[in-house]
Structure formats: C-alpha cells, structure tokens
Amino acid sequence: MRHDPYGTGVLSKDIPTELRRLQLLENALDPLSIAAVEKLPLGSAPRILDMASGAGSMSYWLADRYPGGSVVSADIDPRYLDAERAPNLTVRTFDIREEDFPEGSFDLIHARSVLKHLPEREDVLARLVDWLAPGGWLAVVDGYWFPSDDTAHPEWGGVLRAIVEQMNSQGGDMRWTRRLPGLVARLGLTEVDVRLTPSLAGWEGWGEQFHRWIRPTIRQTGPTLVEKGYVTAEEVERFLASEDGPHMAEWFGVVASVVGRRP
Template sequence: MKHDPYGTGVLSKDIPEERERLELLQQALDPVSTKALAALPLGESPRCLDLASGAGSVSYWLADRFPGGTVTSADIDARYLDEDHAPNLRVHHFDMRVDDFPAESFDVIHARSVLKHIPERDEVLARMYKWLAPGGWLVIVDGYWFPSDETAHPEWSKPMDAIVRQMNSQGGDMRWTRKLPSTIARLGLTDVTVDLAPSLGGWDGWGAQGHRWIRPTIRQTGPTLVEKGYLSQEEVDRYLELPDGPDFAEWFGVIAAVSGRRP
C-alpha cells in the first residue's frame, strides 16, 4: 500500500477527536451531497459507490433511500462504518489510489472531501469513469478555500493559511476544486452541473449552514502546525479562545457539488 499521509497524519482516525470532527463535517456537507444525489434520475435499484465514506452518513442515506439497490461504502480506514446499518450496504477497506473495481460496476459514484487531498486525483477520476456504467453519474463534493489574505478577520488569516500549507505539504491542493468541472468534462462526462454552497464558520447565527468542524480541525492539527512553524502556539490559542459570534463570522470558502453523466 502507498504511504497514506491522511491516515497517518493530522487527520488520522487514530486521533481520538477525529470521529467528532468527521461528524461535524458531515453535518455541514450532507445537505450538499444529498441535494446533488436526490436530483439524479437513478431509478429504484441503483448500484451505488460512496468513496472515502468517512463516518458513513451518505452511505446510510443512499442505503435507506434505495432499499432495492446496493451501496458499497469504501474507505481507506473503515473503522467508523457500520455494515449492519442496512441489508443492502457493504463496507470495503479500499485505497482508491491502488485498489480497483470491475469496469461498469456502478450507476452512481459519490466522493467527498478526498480528491483535493491526494496527488493522484486525476488518475483516480479516470478510474471512477471506468467504474461507471454507461448512463451512470459521478458526484464529487469538495471545498475550495479562499486565499487567507482575503479574510474579513485577521484572527482567521494565519490559521487558515497554516491549514492550507499543511494539507498541500501532504500532497493536497486545497484550491484544486475550481478545476473540477473542466476536468470531468475532459474525461468525457456530459450533463455537467455545478452547485455551490458557502463555507461559513465562527457564528451559530449561520444556522444549519454553519461549519462547526473548522475549530476542531485547528485544535487537532495545532501541534503539527506549531511544530512546522506555520503558526505559533500563541496564535493557535488566540484563535481557539475567540468566542463564536457575529464579530467572528467568516465566509472562508465554498463547497462545490459537481456532477456529470457517462454517456
């Protein structure tokens, strides 16, 4: 197996707080994923693949929505996934960079918050195309982080920049998502659509759109960010101690749901 900077790094599931962080991420991003998936003409019994399924929320949603279909929930570390959630759900320990599925195995493939983290993203996308049956749909949900110097709040600038630098040092590209529509169109997918949602944090007044996972991410990655010199401990502490409220409200990026169909 290839080196896995996600699984062994600052977002490893060996870190006790990672499950809570993933569940907060799901709360923020599930509405984007389910909206995109619900809009597709999938019939009653689609063969579904949920890649990098994390703590499983989209896999469970698909299994419940399509009881006549099948759902493959695949993650490089599947410890949080419950195969007993539904009889039509199967869990796979799966490294998308090296593992494979037979050609034309799925009618819909969903992948979220993963491709921007791996340098092999273009190769993986090409293999996803191969895994789709003719007429099948690809749905990629991922974020685009605004440049940190555009922040309305100086307290956000260095922590956001530090996170981007850390993820990019692991082979990621936190601004790659902007290239995604043209990338999947070049693969040959048609009917390409893009739906954008704001990444909002720092204030409960955002309601359901608020992204409460960002502060736990800074808390969890803080020791590494300090060790690498991206932030000082004082800057980490200052960010974490800021109270949520309208004075701390921040629009720090966008979430894109990009869909396309294999002809």
C-alpha cells in the same frame, strides 16, 4: 500499500477526536451531497459506490434511500463503518490510488472530501468515470479554500493559512477543486451541474454547521501546525478564543457539488 497521507498525522483515525470531527464535517456536508444525489434518475435498484465514506453517514443514507439497490461503502480505513447497518450495504477496505473496480460497475459514484487530498487526484477522477455504467452518475463534493492574506480577522489568517500548508505538504491541493467542473466535462461526462455553497465561519445562523466543524479541526491539528512552524501557539489560541456572531462572519472557502453523467 502505499503510505496514506490523509489517514495519518493530523487527521489520523488513531486520534480520539477524529470520529467526532468527521461527524461534524458530515453534518455540514451531508445536505449538499443529498441535494446533489436525490434529484438524479437512478431507478429503484441502482448500484452505488460511496468512496472515501469516512464515518458512513452518506453510505447509510444511500442504503436507506435505495433499499432495492446496493451500496459499497469504501474507505482506506473503514473502522468507523458499520457493515450491519443495512442489508444492502457492503463495507470494503479500499485504497483508491491502488485498487480498481471493473469498468461499468456503478450507476452512481459519490466521492466527497477526498480528491483534493490525493496527489493522483486527476488520474483517480478518470478511473471513477471508468467505473460508471453507461448512463451512470458521478457526484463529487469537495472544498476550495480561499487565500488567507485578505481576511478581515488577523487572528484567523495565519491559522487558516497553516492548515492549508499542512494539507498541501501531505500531497493535497486545497485549491484544486476550482478545476473540477472542466475536468469532468473533458472526461466526457454530460449534463454537468455545479453548485457552490459558502463555508462560513463566525456565524451561528447560516453556515452554522461549517462554523461548528472548523474549530475542532484547528483544535486537533494545532499542535502539529505549531510544531512545524506554520503558526504559533498564541495564534492558535487566538483563533479558538475568537468571539462569534454576524460581525465576525467570513467565508473561508466554498464547497463545490459537481454532478455529471456518463453517456
């Protein structure tokens, strides 16, 4: 099995704070995933794949939502997943870059915050489509980070630029998601739907969950960002100490929810 660039280093599950960081990210993104999925005509017994399922919140929601169906919760490192959480839930250790499911295996595939981290992202996307049964649905939720040089808050710009550089150095592309709707359509999916949600920092109301997630992410990754010379320790501290409130609100990106159906 090849080296896992996402699961090591700054986002490794060996880091004690990573579970909590993932849970905060789930709190921010679950409403978007649920909104994308719950309207789909899946019937009472869909076969579902939750790919790169992290700490498991969407796998558990899907298992509860469709008790007559089956949910495969797949992750390259499933240590946070509870295989006993539901009788229709199967937890599987799975490297999406190396392993396959048979064509037509699933009626719904949900993939969140994974493709932008993989150098093979477009090949993986094509394989996700192959795993869909005719009439099956693909729901991809992933973020796009805005360039940081136009921020209104100098104490943020260098740090946000640094986290993008770190992720890109691991084979990611934090701005790839803008291509996702067109790629999905070119792979033959129909009924393509796209929803964009702002990732808003510095605000305790609208976007509060994103606000709560970004600081722990910077706190966890900060030492590596400093060590690599992407940012100074002082810049990290200024970011973490910056005050909150509507006067500080700023989008640092958007999250795209893209859904399409295999004919």
